[in-house]
Amino acid sequence: MSLVLDPAAQDLLFREARTANTFTDEPVTDEQVQAIYDLVKYAPTAFNQSPLRVVLVRSPEARERLVSHMAAGNQPKTAAAPLVAILATDHEFHQELPQLLPHAPGIADAFFSERSVREQAGTFNASLQAGYFILGIRAAGLAAGPMTGYDPAGIDKEFFGDGDHSVLTVVNIGKPGDDAWFARSPRLAYDEVVSTV
């Protein structure tokens, strides 16, 4: 065995977990989301910049506003999921860097004074964090249904409105319901992905 991670954990996070398209009615609590955050917050970002922001869409009114921006094929599951989270990049993440990187107080000015640099770095690092967050949802025994089919400008305006946040993905969260997923699609073979020089 080349992996030291417990096989049950491998199954929970990767092999048995699946992207869910239907959910039961069981609620997802704030305590569960806090436990997910308190786990995945430790995974790495460059300079600890931690640019991911999460909006939990809980009120029926906010859910309706979100559904109106989703692609037609994503609307029914977004309307029905126990919880929906908007994952976004904060392009002004450098304002928190003095707190996040206390041993290197000059980093924000040295590397991130330009907005275009922050957008590029922030988007990459928040995307890494979105990956960690999806696995964190699974670590809580829940299924994630990440989606990218929506009007991003509409969501940014509707839920942030400050011009400083860009949605990365919208994630349905809950216990999987009936016929929650398709058959597993194939993955690329190792040699199609990994090469050696």
Place this chain on the structure above:
Amino acid sequence: MSLVLDPAAQDLLFREARTANTFTDEPVTDEQVQAIYDLVKYAPTAFNQSPLRVVLVRSPEARERLVSHMAAGNQPKTAAAPLVAILATDHEFHQELPQLLPHAPGIADAFFSERSVREQAGTFNASLQAGYFILGIRAAGLAAGPMTGYDPAGIDKEFFGDGDHSVLTVVNIGKPGDDAWFARSPRLAYDEVVSTV
């Protein structure tokens, strides 16, 4: 407990794992990399597009070429790590979609005929996969040292040269050595990251 993931697995992947800056001499084998890939390949991407590609830099000559493109502060650890992997996006990932999404053969033409769309979607989904891959390295009992300080155009030209791949991060991989990391930097509080509407 709101998490169902075993606490030892939580520690291995998130709480005790750290970004390593020094490594022992113990080699990282192809079998370990294959086990990492065979685990993390199951984590989700949109339409199963799976755009991440990985180059393992094993020969001394290729290592020298890579080091020459790294920022000065990253050169010594990149030169010394047991294994270095270049993680990149394949912007022509749509060519594999018929194989990856056999139940929806029209997706490549319907959504990904434009290069700019593929670059945006591919970069996000490969970044998610980079997050999965970093956790997969930890699942193998190894430490990851992801870096973004380098000349990206230089690496793209040197290691791909086809105009169709963009480096996302370069990752040092191995067993942590002496003084492998700094003290843990603070993370943002839950309320600074997660809001509810």
